[in-house]
Amino acid sequence: DAKTTQPTSMDCAEGRAANLPCNHSTISGNEYVYWYRQIHSQGPQYIIHGLKNNETNEMASLIITEDRKSSTLILPHATLRDTAVYYCIAGTHTGTASKLTFGTGTRLQVTL
Amino acid sequence: NAGVTQTPKFRVLKTGQSMTLLCAQDMNHEYMYWYRQDPGMGLRLIHYSVGEGTTAKGEVPDGYNVSRLKKQNFLLGLESAAPSQTSVYFCASSYPRGTQSYEQYFGPGTRLTVT
Numbered sequence A: 001d002a003k004t005t006q007p008t009s010m011d012c013a014e015g016r017a018a019n020l021p022c023n024h025s026t027i028s029g030n031e032y033v034y035w036y037r038q039i040h041s042q043g044p045q046y047i048i049h050g051l052k053n054n055e056t057n058e059m060a061s062l063i064i065t066e067d068r069k070s071s072t073l074i075l076p077h078a079t080l081r082d083t084a085v086y087y088c089i090a091g092t093h094t095g096t097a098s099k100l101t102f103g104t105g106t107r108l109q110v111t112l
Numbered sequence B: 001n002a003g004v005t006q007t008p009k010f011r012v013l014k015t016g017q018s019m020t021l022l023c024a025q026d027m028n029h030e031y032m033y034w035y036r037q038d039p040g041m042g043l044r045l046i047h048y049s050v051g052e053g054t055t056a057k058g059e060v061p062d063g064y065n066v067s068r069l070k071k072q073n074f075l076l077g078l079e080s081a082a083p084s085q086t087s088v089y090f091c092a093s094s095y096p097r098g099t100q101s102y103e104q105y106f107g108p109g110t111r112l113t114v115t
Helices: none
Strands: A009-013 A018-023 A032-038 A043-051 A059-066 A070-075 A084-091 A106-111 B006-007 B010-013 B021-023 B029-037 B041-051 B054-059 B066-069 B073-078 B086-092 B110-114
Touching: A009 A018, A009 B021, A018 A032, A018 A084, A043 A059, A043 A070, A059 B041, A059 B086, A070 B041, B021 B029, B021 B086, B021 B110, B029 B073, B041 B066, B041 B073, B073 B086
Parallel strands: A009 A106, B010 B110
Antiparallel strands: A018 A070, A032 A043, A032 A084, A059 A070, A084 A106, B006 B021, B021 B073, B029 B041, B029 B086, B041 B054, B066 B073, B086 B110
16 A cells, blocks of 8 residues: 655644645555544544545545645634544555555644 | 444453453444554554454454454454553444445444553
8 A cells, every 4th residue: 555644733723724735656546545533532533535536525625636646635614623633544445355554644733 | 323332442451361352333344454553653454354254464463363253243352462462452344335445434442451
């Protein structure tokens, strides 16, 4: 699986958009970009994933560059409850299992 | 639906003791996973299962055994606990959606301390 690089930490004011970047320059053609988050010490929570098109769901938007070497997770209106560690993961579903490799992620702090 | 549940939530073991962590899911998922998370680190895959009766090694399998006798349950065993196995253990499950990607659903974790 491709290695991803994320900033260690970021701050965002409540109500503003949080833009979390991720570099995955060695991503292969069949690898998806997944985003998960972990609030405090809870189990990780799936947010969104994409292959090459931009994606949006009720939680967030995912913007993937045309060359697929980087992506940005956008939380359009961050709230205090969005304070968490956000993981960007590049991985494949091989037909036998989807094994996710979690790095250390970006710690997002949403402040008043 | 309860989703993914883990038993117990906390446990303290002495070095050399054994224990089994239980993961249960009620979503009829095919795939199940065990991860560990050490302080300040990301999650690392220990073992996984693609179906009832099948298991496979992940990134850090040494010192652990697993069994998937029923589709809804995935057990993680520590035969002789060591202090290096002090960690938070997360179970996850997923269902292969089509032939591409799919999300994993995680349990709340088991906090294990080995003294």
